[in-house]
Amino acid sequence: MGTVFSFDVRGGDPDAVRAALDEAVAELHRxxxxxSTYRENSQISRLARGELTVEECDPEVADVLELAAEAERVSDGWFSRRYAGRLDPTGIVKGWAAERAADTLMAAGAAGVSVNGGGDVQMAGMPGPGRPWRVGIADPLRPGGLAAVISAAGVDRLAVATSGTAERGAHIVDPRTGRSAVTDLVAVTxxxxxLTWVDCWATAAFAMGSRAGLTWLESLPEVEALLITAGDEVRCTDGLAARLG
Structure with missing residues (x-):
């Protein structure tokens, strides 16, 4: 997946949690x-070249491709399963994998879990009695600064994903042109x-631009967002204030 994962696990039986953590890490490698589209012999690479059928891949591959297809449908094509005309579902895989890792640890009895995959975070449970998980959102225009702090207070699960140009440059593609997305945005959280879905929605909204992206995000259930433009304008969905803390 080309990124680093980190885990913050609280509570639970130490032996059970340690075994679950080993399982989760092994699963991320698998x-x-x-x-991975960077591995010539990965199932996705072979599927893209026509050397395998979906039926010949691991059974979950069909499920992941259907999730990516659903993201494409919900976003009206602004999220895509393809890159440069080639099958590439990796835009959904990282969030999906991190979310499953968190589920594995919670199922093992952890009281709270935070899984960070390249800056996108899936949280579940609580880090301590009466203490919610909190995630800082980096300010893309002020290195070292924070644009906001997101709190998971009052919910059992919360995920936070950011797409933008601050860390990796212009890497988000406009599916309609096949070229780098040209918008007024520098970041969408x-x-x-x-995390499976919010990671997709952040990518799609960035490609849409601030006006269309904010309107679309407002239409999605259980979703809030913060958008930052190149002109240093901050735009938020109506319900985001309830998640700040």
């Missing part, structure tokens, strides 16, 4: 072997229960 996911990378199956879905989306908040919701599932």
């Amino acid at each position: 996911v990378d072997e199956v879905y 989306v908040v919701g229960p599932s």
Whole structure:
């Protein structure tokens, strides 16, 4: 998946949690072997070249492709399963894998889990009695500064994903042109229960631009967002204030 994952796990039986953490890490490595487009022999690379059918891949591959297809439908094509005309579902895989890792640890009895995959975070449970998880959102125009702090107070699960140009430059593609998305945005942060989806929605909204992106994000259930333009204008969905803390 081309990124670093980190875990913050609280509570639970130490032996059970340690075993679950080992399982989650091993699964992330396996996911990378199956879905990486940088590995010539990965199942996704072979599927894209027509050397495998979906039926010949691991059963979950069909499920991931359907999730990516659903993201494409909900975003009216602004999220895409393809890159440069080639099958590439990696835009959904990182969030999906991080969310499953958090589920594995919670199922093992952890009281709270935070899984960070390249700056996108899936949280579940609580880090301590009466203490919610909190995630700082980096300010893309002020290195070292924070644009906001997101709190998971009052919910059992919360995910935060950011798409933008600050860390990786102009890497987000406009599916309609096949070229780098040219918008007035520098960053979009989306908040919701599932990292699988908010990661997709952040990418799609960035490609749409601030006006269309904000309108579309407002229409999605259980989703809030913060958008920052190149002109240093901050735009938020109506319900984001309830998640600040």
